[in-house]
Amino acid sequence: MAKIGVILxxxxxxxxxxxxxxxxxxxxxxxxxxxxxxxxxxxxLPGDAARTxxxxxxxGIGKVILGACSTYGKMEFVRLAxxxxxxxxxxxxxxxxxxxxxxxxxxxxxxxxxxxxxxxEMEIAxxxxxxxxxxxxxxxxxxxxxxxxxxxxxSAACGLARLGFKTHLVDRGSAPGGLLNVITKTFxxxxxxxxxxxxxxxxxxxxxxxxxxxxxxxxxxxxxxxxFKVSLAGPEGNTALRVGAVVxxxxxxxxxxxxxxxxxxxxxxxxxxxxxxxxxxGAASCKTAVFVQCVGARNSERPYCSTICCPLSLKNAMxxxxxxxxxxxxxxxxxxxxxxxxxxxxxxxxxxxxxxxIRFDADRxxxxxxxxxxxGIEVFDTISGVSRTLETDLLVLSTPFIPDPDATALARMLxxxxxxxxxxxxxxxxxxxxxxxDGIFICGTARWPVASDQAIAQGEAAAMKAASxxxxxxxxxLTMSRVPGxxxxxxxxxxxxxxxxxNCVAVCPYEACRLQRTGNxxxxxxxxxxxxxxxxxVSVCPNGAMQMPEQNYRAVGEMIRRAFREVR
Amino acid sequence: xxxxxxxxxxxxxVGGGVAGxxxxxxxxxxxxxxxxxxxxxxxxxxVAKLDKFYPTxxxxxxxxxxxxxxxxxxxxxxxxxxxRLETLEKSDGGYRAIITKSTPVIDPELCICCGRCESACxxxxxxxxxxxxxxxxYLIDGNRCGDCRTCVDACPTKAIGFEREEEKSELAxxxxxxxxxxxxxxxxxxxxxxxxxxxDILTSLEFEAxxxxxxxxxxxxxxxxxxxxxRSIAFIQxxxxxxxxxxxxxxxxxxxxxxxxxxxxxxRNPAIHCVILYTDLRTVGRDYYEYALRDFGGNGVRLVxxxxxxxxxxxxxxxxxVKFEDTSTQKxxxxxxxxxxxxxxxxxxxxxxxxxxxxxxxxxxxxVKRTATSCGFVMEPSDVTESAIQAxxxxxxxxxxxx
Numbered sequence: 001m002a003k004i005g006v007i008l009x010x011x012x013x014x015x016x017x018x019x020x021x022x023x024x025x026x027x028x029x030x031x032x033x034x035x036x037x038x039x040x041x042x043x044x045l046p047g048d049a050a051r052t053x054x055x056x057x058x059x060g061i062g063k064v065i066l067g068a069c070s071t072y073g074k075m076e077f078v079r080l081a082x083x084x085x086x087x088x089x090x091x092x093x094x095x096x097x098x099x100x101x102x103x104x105x106x107x108x109x110x111x112x113x114x115x116x117x118x119x120x121e122m123e124i125a126x127x128x129x130x131x132x133x134x135x136x137x138x139x140x141x142x143x144x145x146x147x148x149x150x151x152x153x154x155s156a157a158c159g160l161a162r163l164g165f166k167t168h169l170v171d172r173g174s175a176p177g178g179l180l181n182v183i184t185k186t187f188x189x190x191x192x193x194x195x196x197x198x199x200x201x202x203x204x205x206x207x208x209x210x211x212x213x214x215x216x217x218x219x220x221x222x223x224x225x226x227x228f229k230v231s232l233a234g235p236e237g238n239t240a241l242r243v244g245a246v247v248x249x250x251x252x253x254x255x256x257x258x259x260x261x262x263x264x265x266x267x268x269x270x271x272x273x274x275x276x277x278x279x280x281x282g283a284a285s286c287k288t289a290v291f292v293q294c295v296g297a298r299n300s301e302r303p304y305c306s307t308i309c310c311p312l313s314l315k316n317a318m319x320x321x322x323x324x325x326x327x328x329x330x331x332x333x334x335x336x337x338x339x340x341x342x343x344x345x346x347x348x349x350x351x352x353x354x355x356x357x358i359r360f361d362a363d364r365x366x367x368x369x370x371x372x373x374x375x376g377i378e379v380f381d382t383i384s385g386v387s388r389t390l391e392t393d394l395l396v397l398s399t400p401f402i403p404d405p406d407a408t409a410l411a412r413m414l415x416x417x418x419x420x421x422x423x424x425x426x427x428x429x430x431x432x433x434x435x436x437x438d439g440i441f442i443c444g445t446a447r448w449p450v451a452s453d454q455a456i457a458q459g460e461a462a463a464m465k466a467a468s469x470x471x472x473x474x475x476x477x478l479t480m481s482r483v484p485g486x487x488x489x490x491x492x493x494x495x496x497x498x499x500x501x502x503n504c505v506a507v508c509p510y511e512a513c514r515l516q517r518t519g520n521x522x523x524x525x526x527x528x529x530x531x532x533x534x535x536x537x538v539s540v541c542p543n544g545a546m547q548m549p550e551q552n553y554r555a556v557g558e559m560i561r562r563a564f565r566e567v568r
Numbered sequence: 569x570x571x572x573x574x575x576x577x578x579x580x581x582v583g584g585g586v587a588g589x590x591x592x593x594x595x596x597x598x599x600x601x602x603x604x605x606x607x608x609x610x611x612x613x614x615v616a617k618l619d620k621f622y623p624t625x626x627x628x629x630x631x632x633x634x635x636x637x638x639x640x641x642x643x644x645x646x647x648x649x650x651x652r653l654e655t656l657e658k659s660d661g662g663y664r665a666i667i668t669k670s671t672p673v674i675d676p677e678l679c680i681c682c683g684r685c686e687s688a689c690x691x692x693x694x695x696x697x698x699x700x701x702x703x704x705x706y707l708i709d710g711n712r713c714g715d716c717r718t719c720v721d722a723c724p725t726k727a728i729g730f731e732r733e734e735e736k737s738e739l740a741x742x743x744x745x746x747x748x749x750x751x752x753x754x755x756x757x758x759x760x761x762x763x764x765x766x767x768d769i770l771t772s773l774e775f776e777a778x779x780x781x782x783x784x785x786x787x788x789x790x791x792x793x794x795x796x797x798x799r800s801i802a803f804i805q806x807x808x809x810x811x812x813x814x815x816x817x818x819x820x821x822x823x824x825x826x827x828x829x830x831x832x833x834x835x836r837n838p839a840i841h842c843v844i845l846y847t848d849l850r851t852v853g854r855d856y857y858e859y860a861l862r863d864f865g866g867n868g869v870r871l872v873x874x875x876x877x878x879x880x881x882x883x884x885x886x887x888x889x890v891k892f893e894d895t896s897t898q899k900x901x902x903x904x905x906x907x908x909x910x911x912x913x914x915x916x917x918x919x920x921x922x923x924x925x926x927x928x929x930x931x932x933x934x935x936v937k938r939t940a941t942s943c944g945f946v947m948e949p950s951d952v953t954e955s956a957i958q959a960x961x962x963x964x965x966x967x968x969x970x971x
Binding site: 011012013014042044045046069072073074076077080159162163298303304305307335336337338339340341342343344345348359361382383384385419423426428429430431432433448454457458460461462463464465467468469471482483485 | 586590594597598599621624631632634635637638640641677678680681682702703704724725810816817818820848849850851852853854855856857858861873895896897898931933935948949950952953954956957958959960961963964965967968
């Protein structure tokens with residue numbers, strides 16, 4: 001058994017004046033597993049790492065315990081410096097003697113010393129018993145699949161292609177463009193909708209790295225990050241692909257306000273999307289248009305703000321005034337949601353133009369007047385405290401984005417989580433286009449309601465993240481972690497001890513455990529690329545077949561035994 | 569995709585806050601080299617000063633810490649702290665940047681965070697950079713330092729040196745990403761907010777630090793004037809923002825920030841009555857509206873739509889009066905509070921570069937125009953999530969030809 005070297009740091013007295021390092025040294029030296037114990041004044045100053053490495057090399061030991069400050073102090077930098085010097089840092093363990101012992105137990109030197117000894121002995125037990133997970137390398141399929149060819153998906157596909165990756169762009173519609181095909185002008189610069197993504201669509205056609213599949217659905221996704229096996233069902237039959245990363249840009253639907261404000265029964269009550277179609281066909285003439293915000297949103301059923309409806313109403317209200325000289329436009333709102341500088345300026349523009357804003361309360365929503373044809377709307381204006389009846393020949397309802405059932409089905413297929421409304425859930429808060437699963441990225445309204453500008457930015461962001469992932473030619477399962485230094489290891493199932501009960505399969509959040517039929521029984525098998533070393537399977541395995549090599553039963557049991565040796 | 573085809577670029581990221589770090593990590597992840605120039609003494613920017621994140625109410629530092637650590641541990645990210653971009657010039661297809669790095673009095677390489685300088689300093693100007701700096705190192709506040717040099721002898725690793733000069737270095741880079749973030753702008757010109765007239769009238773970032781669990785009060789909610797618990801706190805939204813006299817923009821983060829602070833206050837001390845005076849409650853992100861909704865019903869937080877016309881300290885230390893119209897009742901009110909928190913006065917920052925130097929184009933409100941690659945608050949008022957999206961998109965645009 002390889003011996004263990006222990007290097008203790010006095011930290012210029014910070015540890016040394018509380019913890020009795022000399023007697024700790026004597027005690028540890030008596031342990032047959034320990035090769036040597038040295039006491040040094042520092043481990044973290046320039047040149048210290050080289051000295052430590054020289055010592056490790058000279059003694060020919062592979063396992064080292066550094067008794068110094070905490071990981072949140074300088075120890076990670078020490079480990080990093082050692083790694084640069086050429087040490088295998090997987091078997092270098094840092095024990096926190098400063099923050100954890102000397103500082104918090106400064107008034108009890110004896111207790112601090114006892115704790116220091118205990119902690120180091122536990123680490124010795126761990127180092128003696130730990131094993132290394134075997135890494136697996138996966139040949140990265142350096143191609144990407146983008147599902148959905150709206151603004152987000154187009155920009156993701158173009159981004160990936162610009163970075164040199166072959167990209168398959170799939171959409172259930174026959175042409176790319178998504179919801180923007182319906183919209184003839186977009187806020188805040190009043191650019192025609194398709195114009196905005198025309199460049200992207202052109203680029204999609206021009207760039208030979210992008211292949212567009214229209215009228216196509218994803219029928220199955222198998223495999224794992226780096227090597228997804230995808231089946232597409234399209235007009236030309238089934239296509240099989242192997243891709244390294246998947247970008248989901250499946251978009252969302254707009255709520256149909258059936259039954260609200262007489263929609264569907266009374267004429268000239270339309271949704272924002274229908275208003276867009278009227279603009280497109282030139283049928284948007286009216287004397288007065290009233291826009292009602294938060295129809296079916298920010299209520300108990302859908303307690304969220306759909307982000308785009310306020311700017312959309314500002315745009316359409318101004319457009320009504322532009323296209324029908326003398327026409328009036330009202331926006332009935334609860335809060336005008338125009339955060340930021342660009343949208344706030346757009347709101348000011350609408351105010352200056354003469355769009356009238358009336359604030360209503362959620363408890364007292366406006367009431368539609370009219371039987372077959374809308375004639376007016378009654379609203380209680382909370383700012384002036386009076387009820388007003390507006391005569392109108394057009395009522396436009398702003399309804400929120402709702403998740404698409406196809407997108408939810410896709411989430412299930414890919415095993416990525418959705419939030420409580422059904423939108424794709426992100427890794428909150430600093431990784432907004434990443435999902436819990438490696439190699440799967442999200443963008444656009446499928447992630448959360450968003451305007452086209454932001455959807456394009458999100459598409460680019462997803463492309464960047466996917467490209468960073470795809471850039472590696474070989475994927476090492478052990479490095480697949482957002483945590484610096486990679487993940488701890490991965491679980492291993494002992495086929496001889498496994499009874500095939502399936503507990504591990506049920507608890508694994510990453511679908512890394514699978515039951516596999518061998519001979520006449522089923523045994524568990526871990527897909528190492530998917531395993532995140534959470535240990536859930538280890539804790540539910542009734543007969544210890546599931547183990548984490550780095551922290552196996554023996555190692556942990558021995559650590560506990562040593563920790564309580566003196567108590568007993 | 570053959571990796572030989574890939575052109576490895578060198579990108580300069582100006583500003584090491586959450587946006588700059590995200591962009592740097594994405595670039596490094598695809599094999600490019602990144603230099604981060606950060607004016608502060610550590611990475612993290614404004615988020616490092618936050619106590620909690622909305623809408624989770626989780627500690628802000630843990631997610632940020634991972635990013636800082638990844639930046640520091642990445643072999644292709646080079647971070648220059650305490651540095652500023654002196655000039656930026658075009659040179660053969662790329663840029664030439666001159667960067668001035670001032671070495672802090674305490675060398676972070678040598679500091680072991682023992683705190684002996686703090687105990688030795690008679691004026692109390694030696695302190696940790698901030699509670700969560702990684703690695704934890706000390707700094708000396710040069711402005712208040714009495715120059716007694718007691719700390720020099722107290723330091724066991726000889727990390728303290730007062731005779732340090734600025735170092736100039738030159739970098740050749742292919743592209744620049746601007747992510748210089750925001751600062752609080754003085755509310756002095758808007759007299760009605762009473763900023764600076766009473767210690768209990770704070771800006772929200774001052775309050776965030778004051779109430780922080782890692783701050784000097786260890787999370788207790790206290791008045792700044794006499795260190796007793798306040799009975800009531802008013803949060804004033806759009807102070808300085810959505811105001812053509814100071815900042816026309818909506819600062820985008822303040823509504824949620826105020827809700828978060830008010831929730832936290834009532835959670836720490838349910839006896840404190842919190843009132844948020846808002847104009848529009850802008851809660852557009854994931855779960856944001858629900859987060860606000862939880863406050864409507866009781867919980868000690870009251871939301872009132874109105875914008876104060878005058879805030880003034882009452883004589884005899886009897887609290888602070890806030891005069892406003894409650895627009896839901898159309899009544900003019902004068903309410904008395906023990907503390908007033910002003911929210912919204914956030915301005916994008918971009919320290920000016922000398923003439924002849926390349927400067928990104930700014931719009932009328934001081935935000936970087938889309939002609940330059942930028943991300944975070946300096947491009948558009950944005951919260952952490954939005955900044956991270958913009959950062960990745962800026963990273964992509966910096967290494968591909970713009971279309």
